[in-house]
Amino acid sequence: MLWFRRILALIRKEFQILLNDPRSRELIVLPVILQTCLFPLAATLEVKNNTLAILNEDNGNASYELVQRFSASSAFTHMLHLREEQEIARTLDSQQAIAVIRFPEDFSRKVAAGETASLQILLDGRRSNSSQIAASYLQTIAMGYFNERAVARGVPPTSELIVWNRYNPNLNYTWFILPTLVAVILTIGSLVTTALSVAREREMGTFDQLLVSPLTPEMIMIGKAVPSMLIGLGQATAILLGAIFLYGVPFNGSFLLLYGSALFYFLSLVGFGMMISSVCSTQQQAFLGAFAFVMPSTLLSGFAAPIENMPMWLQYATWLNPIRHYIVIVKSIILKDVPIGFVLQHSLPLLIISVVTLSVAVIMFRRQ
Numbered sequence: 001m002l003w004f005r006r007i008l009a010l011i012r013k014e015f016q017i018l019l020n021d022p023r024s025r026e027l028i029v030l031p032v033i034l035q036t037c038l039f040p041l042a043a044t045l046e047v048k049n050n051t052l053a054i055l056n057e058d059n060g061n062a063s064y065e066l067v068q069r070f071s072a073s074s075a076f077t078h079m080l081h082l083r084e085e086q087e088i089a090r091t092l093d094s095q096q097a098i099a100v101i102r103f104p105e106d107f108s109r110k111v112a113a114g115e116t117a118s119l120q121i122l123l124d125g126r127r128s129n130s131s132q133i134a135a136s137y138l139q140t141i142a143m144g145y146f147n148e149r150a151v152a153r154g155v156p157p158t159s160e161l162i163v164w165n166r167y168n169p170n171l172n173y174t175w176f177i178l179p180t181l182v183a184v185i186l187t188i189g190s191l192v193t194t195a196l197s198v199a200r201e202r203e204m205g206t207f208d209q210l211l212v213s214p215l216t217p218e219m220i221m222i223g224k225a226v227p228s229m230l231i232g233l234g235q236a237t238a239i240l241l242g243a244i245f246l247y248g249v250p251f252n253g254s255f256l257l258l259y260g261s262a263l264f265y266f267l268s269l270v271g272f273g274m275m276i277s278s279v280c281s282t283q284q285q286a287f288l289g290a291f292a293f294v295m296p297s298t299l300l301s302g303f304a305a306p307i308e309n310m311p312m313w314l315q316y317a318t319w320l321n322p323i324r325h326y327i328v329i330v331k332s333i334i335l336k337d338v339p340i341g342f343v344l345q346h347s348l349p350l351l352i353i354s355v356v357t358l359s360v361a362v363i364m365f366r367r368q
Helices: 002-020 022-042 061-072 086-093 107-113 125-152 173-204 207-211 217-246 255-278 283-299 312-320 322-336 340-367
Strands: 050-056 076-081 099-103 120-123
Touching (some): 002 217, 022 217, 050 061, 050 086, 050 125, 061 076, 061 099, 061 107, 061 125, 086 099, 086 120, 120 125, 173 217, 173 255, 173 283, 217 340, 255 283, 255 322, 255 340, 283 322, 322 340
Parallel strands (some): 050 076
Antiparallel strands (some): 099 120
């Protein structure tokens, strides 16, 4: 058990370095707190508290009632009334409104006569995602009004669509963002901590002492990896508690499966972190290398855009990305209560990535 005591001594040393240094403590604690508090509020695709511009050339009862319904929506809390057609371009160009609704002169007359009445929605293509979501809200409100009018006249509605969102019935965006945030924040924290470990030894001049110690390269890697994994588990617990008790995200799955899969995820991150650390001479280089990995990995994880929307060759490339697999696991465990077979199926790529990256890191570490 001599090898175990040697590794344990290195683990204790790593914890002392991380926790005794004020900057290291800030790097471990502050990003988790700030991102857990700010991400669900800032990183959202919901459309709320926007300005809607109205050009009402009709001024009839139907257009007035529909404007009132638009203004009652939480998506549009400010209404900008235009007087003439020339103001439309100026309003959209200056981004004073997310969309412009234009009622034609005969809108109310056609609605009262039971004829097909049309209205125009003008959007700003520079804000494509937000404007398309806003257009969807406007169409839903308008179709609800037209269907009510049809029922009042004794005519069946032209169409009715009933939508039920499984696992997130109210489409609460925090239910989506916070489980995903567990994977993203852990990636930043664990990868940076691991990448800085060996670079810090080189910068402080203590790396040569490690090489002449009784520790083998494998033991050094284990001693560097375990503190990062334990810190990552602590960060995951903090984010999870914030999601459940602060934002009310329901936890439907198993904590055992969540933490078990997190170990595979941390192993894959440690492998990448050790690869980065083994080729960097300073902490600044390691820090930049970690973020050079985090940014494309986050973009290719399905966090910002569905993987299915990417080119086929890029979809295959995402299989090398550990964040892609863990996002699926953590969201499925928290919101869906998936069985162990599902978790093992999606943890297998993480295990393969871990074996490959850790093996490459050992080879690079020996050469250094």
